[in-house]
Amino acid sequence: MTAPAAKSRPRVVVVGGGFAGLNAVKALKRSPVDVILIDRRNFHLFQPLLYQVATGGLSPANIAAPLRWIFSRQQNCEVMLAEVVGFDLDLKRVHTTQGDVPYDYLIVAAGSRHSYFGRDDWAQFAPGLKTIEDATDIRRRVYSAFEQAETESDPAVRRALLNFAIVGGGPTGVELAGALAEIARHSLKHDFRQIDPAEASITLVEAGNRVLGSFPEDLSKKALATLHNLGVHVRTGTMVTAIDQNGIEMKSTLGAEHWPTKTVLWAAGVKASPLGKALASACTAAIDRAGRLIVEKDFSLAGRPDVFVLGDMSSYSHQGGKPLPGVAQPAIQEGRFVAKLITARLRGKQDPTFHYKDLGNLATIGRSAAVADIKGVHFSGFLAWWLWLLVHLMHIANFRNRLLVLTQWAWNYCTHDRSARLITGDVPSDDDLAALQNLAIPTKPAITPAPTK
Amino acid sequence: MTAPAAKSRPRVVVVGGGFAGLNAVKALKRSPVDVILIDRRNFHLFQPLLYQVATGGLSPANIAAPLRWIFSRQQNCEVMLAEVVGFDLDLKRVHTTQGDVPYDYLIVAAGSRHSYFGRDDWAQFAPGLKTIEDATDIRRRVYSAFEQAETESDPAVRRALLNFAIVGGGPTGVELAGALAEIARHSLKHDFRQIDPAEASITLVEAGNRVLGSFPEDLSKKALATLHNLGVHVRTGTMVTAIDQNGIEMKSTLGAEHWPTKTVLWAAGVKASPLGKALASACTAAIDRAGRLIVEKDFSLAGRPDVFVLGDMSSYSHQGGKPLPGVAQPAIQEGRFVAKLITARLRGKQDPTFHYKDLGNLATIGRSAAVADIKGVHFSGFLAWWLWLLVHLMHIANFRNRLLVLTQWAWNYCTHDRSARLITGDVPSDDDLAALQNLAIPTKPAITPAPTK
Structure with missing residues (x-):
């Protein structure tokens, strides 16, 4: 928009405002870099609670935080709402629907979609x-x-x-x-x-x-x-x-x-964002069956030390042999690690090494029940469920939403109510209605509901 | 769905779960009638706060209450999710997308749409x-x-x-x-x-x-x-x-x-629901320029004492000469009145008379400012704004939502934040994305954002 300015500091371009991208940008706050965070949505989504929106317990905005709001006070970060459509890794540019964005370091963390295994x-x-x-x-x-x-x-x-x-x-x-x-x-x-x-x-x-x-x-x-x-x-x-x-x-x-x-x-099933393929075709990196890019020990692509792929888009098997799971914790740790790595390089320090800290695994099964595996300690039932509530509440990006989610959970728990159960998005327009009226015949035989119970 | 049952009690069919319909059904709770409430949406919408959803201050579910939830304990009320497509006032039937519904008394309160005055x-x-x-x-x-x-x-x-x-x-x-x-x-x-x-x-x-x-x-x-x-x-x-x-x-x-x-x-501008025309064509009632039906002193249609039209769909000029305004208060009072009227008739009592109680008029203008006209007393500024908050909070149909709205108002007031500002509903699909990638050319010239301020 403004004329190309004299380039003062190296630029880190981050694609995707999920757990990995968000935490990378945050961790770059005090680094001598300019950060551009590109996302096609204007919010960070707290996906672990998405099923509660799908079942009418919470509202969409309760588990989403506007990206601009998150980074409004981080002066070295600029948020760009755009769709990334490709990469030129030789010229160091990201192609987007809003134009090309040059980078010095590139972090791609565009997440995954569901996969129907070819169907x-x-x-x-x-x-x-x-x-x-x-x-x-x-x-x-x-x-x-x-x-x-x-x-x-x-x-x-x-x-x-x-x-x-x-x-x-x-x-x-x-x-x-x-x-x-x-x-x-x-x-x-x-x-x-x-x-x-x-x-x-x-x-x-x-x-x-x-x-x-x-x-x-x-x-x-x-x-x-x-x-x-x-x-x-x-x-x-x-x-x-x-x-x-x-x-x-x-x-x-x-x-x-x-x-x-x-x-x-x-x-x-899930598969990596189609941007994985676009990246792979822009270099020689290998992708696995789920479309994830095989990354090096520092999450860079082979032969591209300035390009990092994180989260659900990457397959990282340098620790324990099995690739890191596609959940929030690895993504968060990866984001922070790469931010640290870039900062270390710019400051002429030695590269840090990535160690994944497995903080445990939690899943909830309806009301008052969950299972937890915390560093080898297994527990289930009410205690696990409380832990699940606590951990999820703590991780929601925004204090306001923490308050709203807590209020609704307490309410839903006490009343079994799910008041966010709106049926939206499929309302016939008045034109449809006019068409129906012109038909003027009922589309089904007359019904006579029984007297109420 | 079930076989036609022996008809035990007169049936009141209410079309529309807005302020008028909702209050009519509630007021019929102890009447010797069966009520069928037909709406095309599964929720009652608190329209006075809709502008706060449009501006990202509140979530949709905060100002909506599921109709089934509202009437879950009212045993003489059945909610039907259907689109009304016409009326046969002689056979006393409502045509819907789910079949015909016979009635003894009919209350139509399907509200209004915006009108572009022919454009x-x-x-x-x-x-x-x-x-x-x-x-x-x-x-x-x-x-x-x-x-x-x-x-x-x-x-x-x-x-x-x-x-x-x-x-x-x-x-x-x-x-x-x-x-x-x-x-x-x-x-x-x-x-x-x-x-x-x-x-x-x-x-x-x-x-x-x-x-x-x-x-x-x-x-x-x-x-x-x-x-x-x-x-x-x-x-x-x-x-x-x-x-x-x-x-x-x-x-x-x-x-x-x-x-x-x-x-x-x-x-x-607003105009009455297209159901107004459908009703008018099913009888001889007159409609005004905004598509509203001219109603009698008891809100019935001329020559149809068992058909009532309420709220934004009706033009009622029997009190003070000017038609009642298309806001919540008249609709609420009309709903309650017609319920009382039907009950009185069924109990062989004299018809009640409608008296509109003007409780006043409130409008808010941004933060901390509002104007109020309460029974001829005019005030504005902070006090009017507090009154506005209080009145609106009190009228939200659901305690949970009252709590959520209050929390968010307090938060928004203290922080100027509007975290429900999600841009949703226009995300390109992966197919769109693939198409963009195949183009593989940026759709706009390269941009080089200036270093951050």
């Missing part, structure tokens, strides 16, 4: 959960299913409307299943007159032989028992072979099976 | 504020304008991006103008590096000769002075003659003028 046609029937829009879409589908069941006269269709399937038994799948069970059994208890929401049936399908496969086995068993208590049908060792508007096909050693349902949620 | 082509450039989706759309436009200004290199375009126009000087227009001024001067103060948000220019255009035309003249003057202090340009006696993507054309006694702006908000 992208399933996306329309089985939405995944990565963005605010995904969450409000799932919220709409879940609550609309109960609404449609209330007025549906065909018992088979009504049954399918009250059946829910979740594909993927990782933390997100387990959390969604627990929340759906809560909704059906408690939140909607007194709300309907023709259906009993408690008749809803929730199936969790997992291809592996246990849920929460990244947790120790005893905690998987605890989680399974909790899910059973909540009335969730868990199918481990079961592959989904087809999904359409009428339900899902599953296959296990017991044979094939069809589960009629109108609502399928996808929590099964 | 519907303006809608795309100047969104109105009636629904949650309108509010998040306006929020996206307002905050995107600042974002685009930040990276815009053409000074004229940047100027137009920082210009905002609000058409209509009623309470909504004044509230929007005040909130926009707040955003530009305070909320975004430290957020940008290339632009100064305080350079934003806000113009409020009103065709009448004063703002807040429904208030006493001295309060209009107070409001005008407050708007001036906030830096809002107020153009009274000015007609808008054209709106397009480059700005608005205005005409006053001083001549014609073009105001270049990329963001126009419409707060000028």
Whole structure:
């Protein structure tokens, strides 16, 4: 916008304002650099609580913090709202929809999307959960299913409307299943007159032989028992072979099976942002099957010591052999590490070494239940659930949101209420309405609801 | 859905869960009737605070309460999520997308939409504020304008991006103008590096000769002075003659003028729901220019004593000559009155008479300022603002939301923050992204942002 100015300090360009990018920028606060943070959204999203937006417990803004607000007082950081479309690593430029941005150091942390393992046609029937829009879409589908069941006269269709399937038994799948069970059994208890929401049936399908496969086995068993208590049908060792508007096909050693349902949620697989491919094609870096870039010990790309790839987009196997998991903790630590590395280089100091500190693993399963694995100590139930609440509350980026989330959790806990259960985004326009009026015939036969109970 | 049951009690069908419908259903709680409340949304919306969602101060769910939740314990009420498409007043049936619903008494209170006075082509450039989706759309436009200004290199375009126009000087227009001024001067103060948000220019255009035309003249003057202090340009006696993507054309006694702006908000006119026309065509009732049905002294339609039209859809001139204003108070009182009337008739008692109690008029203008006209007592400034806060807080349908709104108001007041300022709903999909990558050329010339201030 302004004329190219005399370049005073090295510029670090950070692509993506998730956990990795956010923490890299923060940690560069006192470094002798200018930082440009590029994101296509104007907010940082606290993804671990996204499932609570999808199930109507929290509002989108409660788990999002405007990036400009976060960095308003960090004078060496400039936020740019733009879509990155490619890289020129030789000329050291990032191509964006707002023009080219030159860099001295580049940090790419654009996260992941859900992956349908080559079956992208399933996306329309089985939405995944990565963005605010995904969450409000799932919220709409879940609550609309109960609404449609209330007025549906065909018992088979009504049954399918009250059946829910979740594909993927990782933390997100387990959390969604627990929340759906809560909704059906408690939140909607007194709300309907023709259906009993408690008749809803929730199936969790997992291809592996246990849920929460990244947790120790005893905690998987605890989680399974909790899910059973909540009335969730868990199918481990079961592959989904087809999904359409009428339900899902599953296959296990017991044979094939069809589960009629109108609502399928996808929590099964992720793949790196398409920017991974764009980066790989701009250099010689290798990508793995999930589209993640294989990075060096300092998270740089092979032969590109000034380009770093972090978080869900990178595959880092230099510690313990297994790649670091795609969750918040590694991303946060990676962001901070690379900031430290860049600062050390600029100050002529020795490169630091990355050591991943595994702070533990937490997953919640509905109300008052969770499993925790903290440095080898396993626990579950109410205590784990309190720990889960505390850790998540502490990590929300913004004090205001911490307050709002706490208020709503306390309220939801005491009342079973989920008042953020708005069905939004699919309202017919007045034009649609006019068209319907011109038809002037009911689209379904007349109904006469029974007298209220 | 269930087989037609023996009809036990007269059925009241209420169309619309706004202030009128909601209060009618509530007041029918102890009446010997079955109530079916039909709405196309699953929530009641507290419209007086919708402008705060549009300006990023509150989240949508904070001002919405699920209808089923509101009536979960009212055993004689059934909520039906459906779109009403027409009426057969002779057969006493409501046509809906979910089938026909027979009634004994019908209450229609489907509210209003914004009206462009025959210039519907303006809608795309100047969104109105009636629904949650309108509010998040306006929020996206307002905050995107600042974002685009930040990276815009053409000074004229940047100027137009920082210009905002609000058409209509009623309470909504004044509230929007005040909130926009707040955003530009305070909320975004430290957020940008290339632009100064305080350079934003806000113009409020009103065709009448004063703002807040429904208030006493001295309060209009107070409001005008407050708007001036906030830096809002107020153009009274000015007609808008054209709106397009480059700005608005205005005409006053001083001549014609073009105001270049990329963001126009419409707060000028409303018209009744298209269901008004559908009702009128089903009987012989007259409608006025705004599409409102002329109703009898008891809010029934001429010759249809069992059909009542309430709130923004009706024109009631039997008290004081002027039709009752299209705000919450008359709607609430009308709903309660008609419930009482139906109950009286069923119990063989004499019809009650409607007396509108004017509880006063309130409007807020930005931070710490408001005007109030309470039974002829006029006041303004801080005291009126406190009254405004109190009255609105008290009327929110749900204790949880009261708590959340209060928390956020307190926070926003102390920090000038507006953290619900998410830009949502316009994210390019991965397919779009892939297309952009295939182009592999920047869509704008390279930019080199200046070093940060």
